[in-house]
Amino acid sequence: MNALSIDTAARKAWMGLLARTQPAHLAAFMPDLPDHAVLRGPEVGAVMVRGRVGGTGQPFNLGEMTVTRCSVRLADGAVGHAHVQGRDKAHALRAAVVDALMQTTEAEAVENRILAPLRTTETQARSLRATKAAATKVEFFTLVRGEDK
Amino acid sequence: MYVAVKGGEKAIDAAHAWLAEERRGDTSVAELSVAQIREQLALAVNRVMAEGSLYDPDLAALAIKQARGDLIEAIFLIRAYRTTLPRLGASTPVETAQMAMCRRISATFKDLPGGQILGPTFDYTHRLLDFKLAAEGEVPTAPTAPASLDAVPHVTAMLNRDGLIQTEAEGNDTPPDLTREPMELPTTRPLRLQAITRGDEGFILSMAYSTQRGYGRTHAFVGELRIGTVAVEMDIPELGFSVEIGEVELTECETVNQFKGSKTEPPQFTRGYGLVFGQTERKAIAMSLVDRALRWKELGEDNTGAPAQDEEFVLMHADNIQATGFLEHIKLPHYVDFQAELELVRKLRREALAHGEAAE
Structure with a gap:
């Protein structure tokens, strides 16, 4: 795997995390924004969500979801993009700024200060949900049958 | 047939003011917040998102509040809102x-x-009204178990x-979109x-x-x-x-x-x-x-x-919005249509009566 593809995988991961996070959580870790120029948006729109027939077949249109997108450029020239779920423009702006910062020398600090705690929150929430589901898993047992006597 | 008629503005404004008052209900009872609807009437929110064809729990909850709990009216509000949104793209099919x-x-x-x-299912509940919910009480914590x-x-x-x-059949053709x-x-x-x-x-x-x-x-x-x-x-x-x-x-x-x-x-x-x-x-x-x-x-x-x-x-x-639109349009003024029908029935009656008299 070359360096570029590792970067892309990492970038996809943080962009996804920023898109899924609650706007208030991101805002709490990021009260102030560095100098930036907004290149596009923030713009609220809809994305058509698709499924597949039978889960594996041809695509079909399931319905839309609200998404807000934004692109920014930092003072040092780094460009960040964001597509985040929902209609919160401040969320999209912050996500785009984080995406840009992650391409600068600030990356490690941003990872530790913002992304790591967001990831922890998400992992804990997912894990809690999974453990509640696991508690409702049915343990079957067979009753003694008449002919066994 | 529709004919432009003026009038009724004052009546309409008064009707809408009363609607807003009725929506709020008894002011000695606490007002519902959109977040309360989103969190505590989640299945109604889900239905509005599914039939409104727009996934946004906050908007669906707002629509339910505005529609006074009439889910088809709420779906109508969501459908109307979604037409104002630019389409940013389409997702890859969800896995x-x-x-x-x-x-x-x-x-x-x-x-x-x-x-x-x-999961959190109604199955195996006894479908007996739970009067504990009518009184404020502690919510039991769901048990957990190790999960993969x-x-x-x-x-x-x-x-x-x-x-x-x-x-x-597999494929990756762009699917047809009935909203377009x-x-x-x-x-x-x-x-x-x-x-x-x-x-x-x-x-x-x-x-x-x-x-x-x-x-x-x-x-x-x-x-x-x-x-x-x-x-x-x-x-x-x-x-x-x-x-x-x-x-x-x-x-x-x-x-x-x-x-x-x-x-x-x-x-x-x-x-x-x-x-x-x-x-x-x-x-x-x-x-x-x-x-x-x-x-x-x-x-x-x-x-x-x-x-x-x-x-x-x-x-x-x-589609309940198409159905509602066509069904409910018949309550709107059809004065001229009906006037024509009235004239026709009167004419037919005159002829029928005249025919009867002539036969005697």
Whole structure:
């Protein structure tokens, strides 16, 4: 795997995390924004969500979801993009700024200060949900049958 | 026929002011917040998202509040809002096999990889009113158990290994979109699924029920019902790769249906498919039954003339906003239309009476 593809995988991961996070959580870790120029948006729109027939077949249109997108450029020239779920423009702006910062020398600090705690929150929430589901898993047992006597 | 008439502005303003007052109800009772509706009436929110065809729990909750709990009115508000949004793109098809599930049951296999997970279900409750909910009280904490976060394969994928179930035709064609182009008959399965997933729950339920009672019988078993969240991913042109733009909760139902085979196909099971926004189990099961019933031609089955086999009947009457619009327009002023009818009836009566007198 070359360096570029590792970067892309990492970038996809943080962009996804920023898109899924609650706007208030991101805002709490990021009260102030560095100098930036907004290149596009923030713009609220809809994305058509698709499924597949039978889960594996041809695509079909399931319905839309609200998404807000934004692109920014930092003072040092780094460009960040964001597509985040929902209609919160401040969320999209912050996500785009984080995406840009992650391409600068600030990356490690941003990872530790913002992304790591967001990831922890998400992992804990997912894990809690999974453990509640696991508690409702049915343990079957067979009753003694008449002919066994 | 409509004729422009002036007047009524004051009456309309007063009516709307009263509506706002009635919406609020008794002011000595605390006002509902949108967040309370989103969190505590989540299944109503899910229905509005599914039939409004827009996944946004906050907007759906707001619509429910504005509509005073009239869900079809709320769906109407969501449909109207979504037409104002620019379309930013379309997602890659969601991977339901990777779903983070809160519920997963199968009526066809007792023991299956991943197990039977009941989740937060009404099943096995006694359907007795719980008066504890009328009093403020502590909420019990749900128990937990060690869990695996691994993806669980679909039941149909397991059946498919033995060739016992029909394989879905693969493809990556851009699906037709009935929100962009009017639906034309005959349709394709992707278009039918879009129409059914946003169709009225009551209508789809009744159509599905009619197939169970013998009008287009398809002998369905719920092979699998799963509820949970999936990631939504979209190609971003300026990046040159796809990213996750969020996640949605979905209910998916796959039915396994009897099929005795045809000239070209050996006997095997066939499938019906339901996929709906939110935790919407009744709708997803109903959708899969209706989907299967509409496949009679493709599978070489007999058309018994059952309503659920008639795609025009099902698809043209499934949308509750279209239905409401046409139904309710007859309450709007038709004064001139009716004046013409009145004149006609008067004329016919005069003639009939004159004819009677002449005969005497």
